[in-house]
Amino acid sequence: xxxxxxxxxxxxxxxxxxxxxxxxxxxxxxxxxxxxxxxxxxxxxxxxxxxxxxxxxxxxxxxxxxxxxxxxxxxxxxxxxxxxxxxxxxxxxxxxxxxxxxxxxxxxxxxxxxxxxxxxxxxxxxxxxxxxxxxxxxxxxxxxxxxxxxxxxxxxxxxxxxxxxxxxxxxxxxxxxxxxxxxxxxxxxxxxxxxxxxxx
Numbered sequence: 001x002x003x004x005x006x007x008x009x010x011x012x013x014x015x016x017x018x019x020x021x022x023x024x025x026x027x028x029x030x031x032x033x034x035x036x037x038x039x040x041x042x043x044x045x046x047x048x049x050x051x052x053x054x055x056x057x058x059x060x061x062x063x064x065x066x067x068x069x070x071x072x073x074x075x076x077x078x079x080x081x082x083x084x085x086x087x088x089x090x091x092x093x094x095x096x097x098x099x100x101x102x103x104x105x106x107x108x109x110x111x112x113x114x115x116x117x118x119x120x121x122x123x124x125x126x127x128x129x130x131x132x133x134x135x136x137x138x139x140x141x142x143x144x145x146x147x148x149x150x151x152x153x154x155x156x157x158x159x160x161x162x163x164x165x166x167x168x169x170x171x172x173x174x175x176x177x178x179x180x181x182x183x184x185x186x187x188x189x190x191x192x193x194x195x196x197x198x199x200x
Contacts, residue, residue: 045182055163065154070095090119110195
């Protein structure tokens with residue numbers, strides 16, 4: 001009898017030791033809940049970011065078009081103007097800025113792209129007034145028709161405005177609780193692009 005009682009008491013003690021403290025279980029539950037919320041917020045806001053990234057890609061295509069136009073314009077200009085010409089130097093500087101693909105140089109790229117539109121116009125005007133250009137039917141067509149159309153085509157800032165609108169909306173939406181959790185897990189706000197800020 002005594003042996004049975006001792007065995008039963010020992011078994012009860014073992015069971016008691018194996019039982020998890022309710023407070024520890026509650027803490028573990030809270031930690032798991034927080035982890036689940038953070039993972040969910042991270043996935044949701046990365047998904048929401050896709051629209052902003054798509055708008056940024058459209059703007060990059062616009063900058064690529066300006067870059068290609070700058071190369072074509074310089075190819076023609078170098079046939080008639082000295083390379084040390086201020087007009088050619090200005091477009092070459094713009095081209096260098098537009099080709100800077102560093103993530104920290106987005107504003108500088110935008111500023112260079114905006115400057116290129118004005119500088120290209122000035123260079124085209126000088127070429128159109130050049131007698132040698134007027135006497136060359138092919139280059140005259142480039143200077144008076146094709147290149148001005150290309151510059152006008154790529155001077156549209158709608159892609160930049162569309163990106164900034166999408167980025168601003170995304171950033172405003174991230175002010176909520178789930179947005180805060182997403183930022184804690186490495187989801188960043190979208191950077192706005194400002195050519196004026198770079199120019200200053």
